[in-house]
Amino acid sequence: MKTVKMLALPLLITVLHSPICLSVTVSSSKPKVEVHEHTDAVLACEFRTEKDQNPRIEWKKKGKGVTFVYFNNKFAGSFAGRAKMEGATLTIHSVTQKDSGEYRCEVTATEDHVNLGEATVTLNVLVPPHIPSCEVPSSVSVGSGLELQCKDKLSVPPATYRWYKDNKALTATAESPYSIDSNKGTLKFKSVSKADSGMYRCESSNSVGAPKSCVAQQLKVIEYPLNMTVLIAGASGLVALILFCCICVCICRRRGCCKKNKKTKSTKSYNPPPPPPPPTRNLRHYKQTQSFMI
Numbered sequence: 570m571k572t573v574k575m576l577a578l579p580l581l582i583t584v585l586h587s588p589i590c591l592s593v594t595v596s597s598s599k600p601k602v603e604v605h606e607h608t609d610a611v612l613a614c615e616f617r618t619e620k621d622q623n624p625r626i627e628w629k630k631k632g633k634g635v636t637f638v639y640f641n642n643k644f645a646g647s648f649a650g651r652a653k654m655e656g657a658t659l660t661i662h663s664v665t666q667k668d669s670g671e672y673r674c675e676v677t678a679t680e681d682h683v684n685l686g687e688a689t690v691t692l693n694v695l696v697p698p699h700i701p702s703c704e705v706p707s708s709v710s711v712g713s714g715l716e717l718q719c720k721d722k723l724s725v726p727p728a729t730y731r732w733y734k735d736n737k738a739l740t741a742t743a744e745s746p747y748s749i750d751s752n753k754g755t756l757k758f759k760s761v762s763k764a765d766s767g768m769y770r771c772e773s774s775n776s777v778g779a780p781k782s783c784v785a786q787q788l789k790v791i792e793y794p795l796n797m798t799v800l801i802a803g804a805s806g807l808v809a810l811i812l813f814c815c816i817c818v819c820i821c822r823r824r825g826c827c828k829k830n831k832k833t834k835s836t837k838s839y840n841p842p843p844p845p846p847p848p849t850r851n852l853r854h855y856k857q858t859q860s861f862m863i
Contacts, residue, residue, distance in 0.1 A: 592619065592681050592682055592683030592684075592686070593616060593617070593618045593619075593621070593624060593676050593677070593678040593681050593683065593684060593685065593686040594616060594617045594618075594686055595614065595615070595616045595657075595674060595675070595676045595686035595687055595688045596614075596615050596616075596688050597612075597613050597614055597615065597674065597688040597689070597690050598613045598615060599611075599613045599690070600688070600689060600690055600691065601690075601691050601693070602690060602691070602692050602693070603693045603694075603695055604664060604692075604693075604694060604695065605694075605695050605697075605777060606664065606665060606666065606694055606695065606696045606697070607663050607664070607665070608663070608664065609660055609661065609662050609663070609664070610660070610661045610664045610668065610692055610694070611658065611659075611660050612628075612658065612659040612660070612661070612672055612674070612690040612692065613658050613690070614626075614628075614656075614657035614658050614659065614674035614676075614688055614690070615656075615657065615658075615688075616657050616674075616676040616686060618676075618678040618680075618681055619678075619680075619681050619682075620678070620680040620681055621678035621679060621680035621681055621684075624676050624677055624678040624679075625676070625677040625678075625679075626639070626654070626657045626674070626675070626676055627639060627640050627674075627675045627676075627677070628640075628659050628672060628673070628674055628675075629672070629673045629675065630670055630671070630672050630673075631670060631671040631672070631673065632670055638652070638659065638672065639652070639654060639659065647667075648661065651663060657674055657676060659672070659674070661692075664692070664694050665694060666694050666696055666723075666725060668692060668694055669692055669693055669694045669725075670691075670692060671689060671690075671691050671692075672689070672690045672691075672692060673687055673688070673689050673690075674687060674688045674689075674690065675687045693725070694725065695725055695726070695777045696723055696724050696725040696777060697724065697775070697777040697778020697779065697781075698721055698724045698728050698773045698774055698775055698777070698778055698779070698780055698781040699721050699723045699724060699773070699781055700721075700773075700781045700782070700783055701719045701720055701721040701728070701730070701754070701771055701772075701773040701781065701782075701783050702719070702720050702721075702783065703717070703718070703719050703769075703770065703771045703783035703784075703786065704717060704718040704719075705717050705769050705786040705787075705788055706788065707786075707787065707788070707789065708788070708789040708790075708791050709761055709788070709789075709790055709791070710790070710791055710792075710793065711761065711762060711763060711790055711791065711792040711793075712760050712761070712762075713760070713761060714757075714758060714759055714760065714761075715757070715758040715761050715765075716755055716756070716757045716758075717732070717755065717756040717757075717769060717771075718754060718755055719732070719754035719755070719756075719771030719773065719783070720754055721754075721773035721781070724773060724775050724777070725775075725777070726775050726776065726777075727752075727775070728754075728773035728774060728775045729751045729752060729773070729774060729775070730750075730751050730752075730753075730754035730771055730772065730773055730774075731751065731771070731772045731774070732749060732756045732769065732770075732771050732772075733769070733770050733771070733772065733782075733785075734767045734768065734769055735767045735768050736768075736785075739756065746758060746759065746760070746761075746762070746765070747759075747765075754771060754773070756769075756771075761790050762790065763790050763792060764790075765788070765790050766788060766789050766790045767787075767788060768785040768786065768787055768788075769785065769786055769788055770782055770783055770784065770785035770786070771783055
């Protein structure tokens with residue numbers, strides 16, 4: 570038994586002093602961070618080295634590509650002037666939704682055998698509800714289908730929605746003439762009636778802040794009178810009659826029955842009559858029988 574212990578002790582000493590164990594170690598005490606918008610976010614990063622007392626510390630953010638946050642002992646890009654470092658821990662002041670993402674803390678210790686270590690921290694910036702956009706038509710005819718829409722694209726986590734009519738919350742049941750999707754923000758009617766007229770508004774909410782509502786909008790359900798129906802039917806009949814007449818005229822022209830008989834011009838040339846001959850004087854011949862003397 571003593572022999573085994575004596576052999577194990579030198580082996581343990583050898584393992585502790587082995588170069589394989591000389592490596593930098595990086596970790597984070599809080600790998601997932603959730604903070605409200607416009608507050609400070611602390612991204613924790615702790616490290617330990619075996620030999621290197623002045624390791625190089627870098628922070629990077631992963632998005633569509635990888636961008637530097639902290640490099641060469643200074644902050645880069647939009648983080649300059651609104652972030653600070655304490656050891657390897659990064660603090661970002663007044664965060665916005667654009668700061669959400671995956672961050673990586675990298676520590677390089679050139680004197681250690683394994684000289685690079687890293688830890689990942691995910692930042693999620695929570696955004697309270699914003700005033701949603703509501704799509705409510707001003708009027709619709711009786712019996713037609715209808716869909717009202719409500720959207721809040723800025724809240725994090727995504728908002729859920731609730732519809733109100735005349736300041737009374739709507740709740741869809743098996744007997745109600747409408748259906749509500751609280752996640753998509755839609756209010757659907759299969760066939761509206763006069764009773765569905767009123768002031769409609771939508772409210773968005775999440776776990777971060779107070780609910781927000783859009784301005785109520787008036788919806789009118791119009792029922793057309795009988796004379797209007799007759800007028801529409803008459804107008805439709807007149808249009809059909811005009812169309813039928815146009816088709817008949819086109820067919821008639823194609824068959825040639827609508828062509829007009831054109832008068833043919835005479836090819837004979839017109840010769841005016843010759844002018845009448847000039848009038849001739851009627852001269853009488855007289856014989857001189859006697860001579861007259863005065």
